[in-house]
Amino acid sequence: MDSKTFALMLGGMFLVTYASRVLPIMVLSRLRMPQWLLNWLSFVPAAVLTALLAPAILMPDGSGDLILGLNNQYLIASIPTLVMAIRTRNLILSVAVGVVTMAILRYYPG
Amino acid sequence: MWSSTRTQSPRLQLFLLGVQSAIPIMAGYIPVGFAYGVLARQSGLSLLQSTAMSIVVYAGSSQFIAVSMLAGGGAVGAVISTTLLVNLRHLLFSASLAPYFRRFPSPVLAFLSFGITDETYAVGIGQYPDREPRGAQVLGLHLASYLSWIIGSCIGAAAGGIVGDGARWGLDFALPGMFIALLIGQIKDGITLIVAMLSGLISITLARFHSATWGVIPATIISAAVGVVFKQWIQRHSP
Numbered sequence: 001m002d003s004k005t006f007a008l009m010l011g012g013m014f015l016v017t018y019a020s021r022v023l024p025i026m027v028l029s030r031l032r033m034p035q036w037l038l039n040w041l042s043f044v045p046a047a048v049l050t051a052l053l054a055p056a057i058l059m060p061d062g063s064g065d066l067i068l069g070l071n072n073q074y075l076i077a078s079i080p081t082l083v084m085a086i087r088t089r090n091l092i093l094s095v096a097v098g099v100v101t102m103a104i105l106r107y108y109p110g
Numbered sequence: 111m112w113s114s115t116r117t118q119s120p121r122l123q124l125f126l127l128g129v130q131s132a133i134p135i136m137a138g139y140i141p142v143g144f145a146y147g148v149l150a151r152q153s154g155l156s157l158l159q160s161t162a163m164s165i166v167v168y169a170g171s172s173q174f175i176a177v178s179m180l181a182g183g184g185a186v187g188a189v190i191s192t193t194l195l196v197n198l199r200h201l202l203f204s205a206s207l208a209p210y211f212r213r214f215p216s217p218v219l220a221f222l223s224f225g226i227t228d229e230t231y232a233v234g235i236g237q238y239p240d241r242e243p244r245g246a247q248v249l250g251l252h253l254a255s256y257l258s259w260i261i262g263s264c265i266g267a268a269a270g271g272i273v274g275d276g277a278r279w280g281l282d283f284a285l286p287g288m289f290i291a292l293l294i295g296q297i298k299d300g301i302t303l304i305v306a307m308l309s310g311l312i313s314i315t316l317a318r319f320h321s322a323t324w325g326v327i328p329a330t331i332i333s334a335a336v337g338v339v340f341k342q343w344i345q346r347h348s349p
Contacts, residue, residue, distance in 0.1 A: 001156075003159075006155070008186055009189055010167065012189075012190035013166070013167045017167050017168070017169050017197050018224060020194075020197045020201050021203075022204070023201070023204070024204035024208060025205070025207055025211055025223050026216065026223075029211050029214070030212075033208075033209070036342070038209065039337070041205060041206045041208075043301075043305045045206060045232065045296050046293060046297060046306040047305050048199065048202060048203070048231075049232060049289050049296060050307070050309045051309045051310065051312070051330050051333075052228060052289060053286060053289045053293065054309075054314045054317075055317040064318045077283050078286070078290060081283075081287045082290055084291075085294040086294055089295065091134050091233075091291045092134055094287060095137065095291060098286070098287030099281060102280030102282070102283040104280075
């Protein structure tokens, strides 16, 4: 890609990405927020995480089709990860269990 | 874990605490960054350009979308407007962090907010309510994640065609696995559980019609609003 076009694209991508990161925190951290807004914000983490996770695990091939059977490796690897997370509350341990499960599933496909 | 802490200043300790909490993120960013680097080279960007995008933009999903659009002959304007739409979810992260970052002066806030991603947000928001964050801790988390993304994409771009696939080692599950563990940490009561399930349902429904990233914003806004209404209703109807 020629460097002029690339610089233009990079500049534009930087502006729109950085603006979305900096503007709300700059404005909202200087305001006194009403209780309903604080309540709403308190639900955002759980909502965002599930909104990102559900399609990633249940529609892993990106085609928009639900895959709910044993052929869905993401779904299977999620189970030991979930159990480990609930029992130990340990982030690194939970991720490790999931990654190892996934590696085993890939090594012995089917 | 950091046994020599007695000789370190509290600020360095906090920084290292932040770096430590970034370990699962780094385990995900290096292979995912690698995959981005490989794709970026295939789309016609140079090694320098591929790495520059990770340094300047630092947003995984939009970088993947950008290079796949470029590979398909997409125009610069289309790439930028898609980046804007894909990154709108940062607005939610940034807004949700605001109550914990009140004490930071504006320049610090402007600097630290560059490092907000899906993953640094999720790890951070799991810790901040228990202990108000200090700048050094946030810096450690954000900087370690940022550097691992740059290193991963640079190596991937350098490797170019020689594709070693991290998926063979299950590393493509590192980020979803981390989200699962972080979600469990967020489910503190029944209302939050209902909000989460509703959000997943909406997200999946929308993902059936569009690509998965589009559903995140409406799913979050609607389900969190339902949570607010539900919470007020319960407070009003309890003695």
